[in-house]
Amino acid sequence: MKNEFQIIADLIEKDKKVLDVGCADGTLMKFLKDNKNINIRGLEISKEKVQECIAKGLTVIEGNAEKDLKQFPDKSFDYVVLSQTLQAFLNPELVLDELLRVGKKAIVTIPNFGYWKVRFHLLLKGTMPITKTLPDEWYNTPNLHMCTIKDFFHFVKSKDIKIFKSLALNNLNSSIINENNLGIKNLFADLGIFLIEK
């Protein structure tokens, strides 16, 4: 399991109710269910991935976060997880609002467009950056609204969303992000992980 999932799992206490939005093949869900006794649900848009989840014995709803989150009642989950998908929605702000309505807390991870490799790629090569976390070409990437850790940090603050914990991830190393080191973390992390609440 990737390091990002391990960190997310560490943020969640045992026996909680969790919704994994864009749960893909259910790797994180299965881990949470087996290791932390989490009452876990998934929402996934791909039919193939939904089938993979069913084969793992996971409860998944085939659907689209932009349309289908509204069916869940307010604060019906302890945590709602959104891993590296926020930038792919037509309206990320609306999705973020929905995550925080449905979940008492949300865990959102974003690929960091401020990562130094991304910056250098564009600066030196003059072409759209391709990195480990951003592997697609400009013409086939699902990402519509790329942002940096700094962007997301400011965005969340401007919406009066409480940040409980924010972590910068670079390969296997994770570290706390705060107002003082934001510039540095924004340069050296390729992934940001945020535990937030509204």
Added chain:
Amino acid sequence: MNTEKNIKTLIVKKPLKLDCGKTIKDFPLAYETYGSLNSKKDNAILVFHALTGDQFVTGINPVTNKEGWWSYAVGPDKAIDTNKYFVICSNVIGGCMGSYGPSHKDPDQKIFGTNFPVITINDMVNAQYNLLDHFGIDKLFSITGGSMGGMQVLQFISNFPDKSKTVIPIATTSSHSAQNIAFNELGRQAITADSNWRDGNYTSNETNPGKGLAVARMAAHITYLSKKGLQEKFGRKLQEREDLKFGFDADFQIESYLRYQGSVFVDRFDANSYLYITRAMDYFDLAKQFKGNLSEAFINSKAKFFIISFTSDWLYPTQENKDIVIALNSIGADVGFVEIDSDKGHDSFLLDVPDFLNALKNFLDKSYEEN
């Protein structure tokens, strides 16, 4: 039709008050079982059949000598694995495969015909609930069925919220749509317009309204398929002829196919039962039973739900299945949902659609492991 041989029947002694106000008792409920009930009695699956189905889910139907209606899904090593699970299915009341219906005799030994009480989906499942007592099953492992079978699944878990561990409604609805009522009415009109129908008293004359019933079946059959499926299978292909005949014989293969479907149906189905069962479907509106709030139907159930729809099903479209998912999510129920890609229309649930069968198998087997 009502060949008594090979039909297992439970005589339900307990009076059953029907939605129409009448009470029936000491009535026959015909059923069949597959696989065996384990000692813990925790491996039973109650399967509900659709409009024209019956209790003979799989293997060779001993009355029609044809494959059971859900042979693709039910059997040894299949999605509903009869090596593992004990499958029970009964003919709905109002039906014509041995359960109490319009072709039965009233206490005065006169064939009911349209004097049989109008029954509902609720009545059907209340009658079938007696099978649990009969087999000494406290809690079913699962209940499932497609189309009208799915309606019975929803009604059953609403009536008996703690009587099944898992619940699998397939290609169904919680409320019969105007379009579906319209198609059913078309079928009923075809039957009652047949001069042999005689206000439902045809059985005493030994002549059936076969033509009307065949037309009803033909019209309904079209609604079970998709436009794309029909086009790919038949297109404008001609039936055993080089060119058009400039007449009204079946020039096109699709015409010949529909005529065949109509004619074989008449051999196995009773026209009055068709009226009664389509009426039960039309009357089905689970939300209305709970003052318009469908979630209330499931509020007392801790069961694990899994809802399945098909992309090309325009009779019970995905949205109507999703409405059930939404109702369940809004009360925090344990519900999964998948829409299966298939161009086989509403009939997809009866056919060899691997994605569907795999999903069904995986859901059941994984849920059973957690037992």
